[in-house]
Amino acid sequence: MSPMAPNTDGTVDILPPISTELPKELSLVGKTPTIAVIGGGMSGLRAAEVLLQKGYRVVVYEARDRLGGRISTSNHLGEAVDLGPNWIHGTDNNPVLSLAESSGSKLHHFSEQCPTYGFDGKLLDQAEADELSELMWKVIERAVEYSKHCHPAIPVEKSFYDYCVEKAEELFGTGAAEDEKRKKELWLSLAEMWGTFIGSPVERQSLKYFFLEEPLEGANIFVASTYETMIDTMSKPSLDAGIVRLNTPIDEIITPAPGDRNCVMLRSSQKPEENCEVDAVIVTIPLGCLKREMINFQPKLPKRMLEGIDSLSYGTLEKARFSHLKAGYSKLKIC
Numbered sequence: 001m002s003p004m005a006p007n008t009d010g011t012v013d014i015l016p017p018i019s020t021e022l023p024k025e026l027s028l029v030g031k032t033p034t035i036a037v038i039g040g041g042m043s044g045l046r047a048a049e050v051l052l053q054k055g056y057r058v059v060v061y062e063a064r065d066r067l068g069g070r071i072s073t074s075n076h077l078g079e080a081v082d083l084g085p086n087w088i089h090g091t092d093n094n095p096v097l098s099l100a101e102s103s104g105s106k107l108h109h110f111s112e113q114c115p116t117y118g119f120d121g122k123l124l125d126q127a128e129a130d131e132l133s134e135l136m137w138k139v140i141e142r143a144v145e146y147s148k149h150c151h152p153a154i155p156v157e158k159s160f161y162d163y164c165v166e167k168a169e170e171l172f173g174t175g176a177a178e179d180e181k182r183k184k185e186l187w188l189s190l191a192e193m194w195g196t197f198i199g200s201p202v203e204r205q206s207l208k209y210f211f212l213e214e215p216l217e218g219a220n221i222f223v224a225s226t227y228e229t230m231i232d233t234m235s236k237p238s239l240d241a242g243i244v245r246l247n248t249p250i251d252e253i254i255t256p257a258p259g260d261r262n263c264v265m266l267r268s269s270q271k272p273e274e275n276c277e278v279d280a281v282i283v284t285i286p287l288g289c290l291k292r293e294m295i296n297f298q299p300k301l302p303k304r305m306l307e308g309i310d311s312l313s314y315g316t317l318e319k320a321r322f323s324h325l326k327a328g329y330s331k332l333k334i335c
């Protein structure tokens with residue numbers, strides 16, 4: 001964030017167009033600009049790495065005692081488990097895939113080694129599980145296309161799950177035959193998996209706006225070796241450069257009015273010794289922290305940005321993992 005002219009409502013626009021060139025304000029600094037990155041998750045670490053490559057002075061401020069943010073691997077159960085991300089969704093042109101490959105992560109495709117259990121707790125026949133899963137993905141694609149082209153006509157209360165129920169009848173019939181009913185119910189329970197992708201129950205996902213969830217192009221890859229090696233790889237440039245300040249939550253960012261001193265002030269009430277002045281700031285803290293106004297921006301963020309922060313929200317995703325170590329490999333299922 002570099003000092004800019006305030007808007008009429010007293011807020012300041014802080015979103016310069018993304019460019020790899022030095023912003024004009026920084027080129028006037030007359031020395032190598034110092035850029036603060038707030039947040040040591042994937043976004044902050046990548047920003048720091050690029051800035052270091054370009055020769056800037058960089059400092060990464062991280063509130064917690066570790067890097068990685070939402071990427072977090074636990075060994076508490078005696079095996080490495082990702083508490084945060086463990087998928088790479090949409091591999092086409094996805095830099096996370098390159099990162100996973102360059103960091104030597106073990107990857108496998110969504111459908112590989114993905115045992116599915118029936119209502120009786122018994123493992124489903126893999127061919128049947130694959131068939132149902134393939135049908136599920138086809139219906140998801142059709143729902144995206146349908147909502148994209150017909151959304152004005154779709155009632156707002158109609159959910160993706162309602163659509164699945166209709167499709168289930170087309171696919172498996174409406175008869176009372178036991179096998180038909182069983183397949184239909186199994187398939188519908190697979191449909192609920194889409195809830196875990198999005199983080200809200202399928203019954204609450206609006207069909208009208210389903211196209212907004214259009215899956216990214218390419219495969220869905222499971223990072224079997226966990227995201228740990230990826231975050232280690234991303235952390236290395238910042239750690240090697242000695243620019244990481246852990247346990248340092250920034251709680252105030254003060255941008256002076258134009259004409260005043262050409263720098264941004266950072267304050268950390270938990271670590272006042274880290275209070276400093278920098279030439280620009282990149283804020284990568286999560287939406288939840290912005291919603292809770294955990295950083296006091298002076299002047300306030302622009303109205304349109306505050307409205308965006310207010311109107312966006314997250315769903316909740318609960319994860320459980322169990323594994324059967326068999327014949328030297330680990331089978332994983334996320335539910």
Ligand SMILES: Cc1cc2nc3c(=O)[nH]c(=O)nc-3n(C[C@H](O)[C@H](O)[C@H](O)COP(=O)(O)OP(=O)(O)OC[C@H]3O[C@@H](n4cnc5c(N)ncnc54)[C@H](O)[C@@H]3O)c2cc1C
Binds near residue numbers: 284
């Ligand atoms: C359970 C779960 C499962 C997920 N699964 C997937 C998946 O399979 N695939 C996928 O692609 N994505 C997944 N995601 C999303 C993915 O984790 C995030 O998109 C990504 O990690 C965000 O990185 P980030 O750097 O933008 O934010 P974060 O990782 O949240 O990093 C922000 C950092 O800012 C720090 N911070 C906050 N406030 C301050 C402050 N005031 N001062 C200093 N530091 C501060 C935080 O401590 C944190 O380290 C999942 C997320 C969760 C929670």
